[in-house]
Amino acid sequence: MTSAGRPRPTAHETGDAGVNGVGTERRSLLVRGGRRLVGEVILAGAKNSALKLMAASLLADEPSTIRRVPRIADVFTMIEMLRALGAEVTFDDGELRIDPSGQLNDCAPYELVRRMRASIIVMGPMVARLGRATIAMPGGCNIGPRRIDFHIRGLQKLGAAIEIEHGFIKVTCDGLRGAVVPLDYPSVGATENLLMAATAARGTTVIENAAREPEIVDLAKFLMSMGAHIEGAGSSSIAIEGGHALHGAIHEVIADRIEAGTYLLAGVVTGGDVSVSGLNPPCLELFLNKLRAMGVQVDEGDRTIRARALGPLQPVDVSTLPHPGFATDLQAQFMVALSLAEGTSIVTENVFENRFAVVDELNRLGAGITTSGHHAVVSGPRQLTGSVVEAPDLRGGAALAIAGLVAEGATEVRGLHHIDRGYEVFDVRLAALGADVERIEGRYAAGSAGR
Ligand code: UD1
Numbered sequence: 001m002t003s004a005g006r007p008r009p010t011a012h013e014t015g016d017a018g019v020n021g022v023g024t025e026r027r028s029l030l031v032r033g034g035r036r037l038v039g040e041v042i043l044a045g046a047k048n049s050a051l052k053l054m055a056a057s058l059l060a061d062e063p064s065t066i067r068r069v070p071r072i073a074d075v076f077t078m079i080e081m082l083r084a085l086g087a088e089v090t091f092d093d094g095e096l097r098i099d100p101s102g103q104l105n106d107c108a109p110y111e112l113v114r115r116m117r118a119s120i121i122v123m124g125p126m127v128a129r130l131g132r133a134t135i136a137m138p139g140g141c142n143i144g145p146r147r148i149d150f151h152i153r154g155l156q157k158l159g160a161a162i163e164i165e166h167g168f169i170k171v172t173c174d175g176l177r178g179a180v181v182p183l184d185y186p187s188v189g190a191t192e193n194l195l196m197a198a199t200a201a202r203g204t205t206v207i208e209n210a211a212r213e214p215e216i217v218d219l220a221k222f223l224m225s226m227g228a229h230i231e232g233a234g235s236s237s238i239a240i241e242g243g244h245a246l247h248g249a250i251h252e253v254i255a256d257r258i259e260a261g262t263y264l265l266a267g268v269v270t271g272g273d274v275s276v277s278g279l280n281p282p283c284l285e286l287f288l289n290k291l292r293a294m295g296v297q298v299d300e301g302d303r304t305i306r307a308r309a310l311g312p313l314q315p316v317d318v319s320t321l322p323h324p325g326f327a328t329d330l331q332a333q334f335m336v337a338l339s340l341a342e343g344t345s346i347v348t349e350n351v352f353e354n355r356f357a358v359v360d361e362l363n364r365l366g367a368g369i370t371t372s373g374h375h376a377v378v379s380g381p382r383q384l385t386g387s388v389v390e391a392p393d394l395r396g397g398a399a400l401a402i403a404g405l406v407a408e409g410a411t412e413v414r415g416l417h418h419i420d421r422g423y424e425v426f427d428v429r430l431a432a433l434g435a436d437v438e439r440i441e442g443r444y445a446a447g448s449a450g451r
Pocket of ligand 1: 049
């Protein structure tokens, strides 16, 4: 599957429907359930890595090239952000070239930060490169307050002064200094922002209780290929010896483990046989073990994973945790499989508040899920039936589409712009596996679902 030959992003790639889906364009995914999914998905580059690598490229005053960048709305938003900050960006066939050598601006505009919370990741590189940054307070995915206090406290430890006024964060500094920065929680974004800022700090910075996600390791590798001195990425203590001038570099994004888990689950719920390729299986280990505990046959190869549901699914309990725990980004999709399992499962969400926003919509399709605080009780097995549903967020949207694959009749998943933020050609990939799916642009297919 390639995005070659499409020089300009389409509306679904840029998220033109507006953040809340109330823009002029409406789009939905019409899924007619009942097909068994079979085949292989060649994974795209990881969204959560690509966005950070793009921000990191600002640290050099030379061009960098990033390969295997997914054509998704969040990437196009980040391209807009880099251009707004003064970088020149070209994107061709999955290869991004970012030239930040000109004069950079110090203000990340409200419109872009509001559209994508991950924009906050430009803060560390801007402070490192310019000694100052003004950034709108973030918006983004509708999954809870998503604070940024760890980012702010960490930068203060490195010597930055921070003021928050009129909805903007204003960071200034007279040179950053290395320091020990303990995080109260292994926040992915805070670890990344501090890692990037610390490359410009005088002396050594140690981030304690750092996040250990594979995307952090990918970012550190890119920074090291730019000339940064970093040790311990992937562990909970990362040391950065700052002050080395960074140069441009060439890097290939790691595969998207969340995309992998999503397609494996899409296969599992249909009793199918789906493989994903391009990914190092250990980065999904806990997830794969949970699938096995459900009775799914999972085979790991060299950068491939194959999942086959050979019999009835069994219930399992799941608790989301920072990596290497069960990824919160797979929780909603996993609940669909648990809804089909023969018994009761308990899902505990430990990472984000409001990450059960999709539950009401899944229940409208016939799932039996009750929530109390950060616990959900999923009763199965349930026969799902098609309806019109609204995606509450990116992963919730993917979960509803997966539910539609196994539901009787048609399901219309509205708010497809959420899914387009993070999945490259989601409908095309599902169709290639044998799903009966249709992207509907410009209107909702009112009345067609359920038939
Ligand atoms: C990243 C991922 C997201 C994933 C999440 C957890 C990107 C673009 N997004 O989000 O897909 O679900 O990691 O794996 O990479 N927190 C604070 N204060 C802070 C920072 C975070 O309280 O300063 C809290 C958050 O509100 C949340 C928890 O910590 O409850 C985890 O957040 P964090 O790890 O920072 O997630 P993100 O980097 O936002």
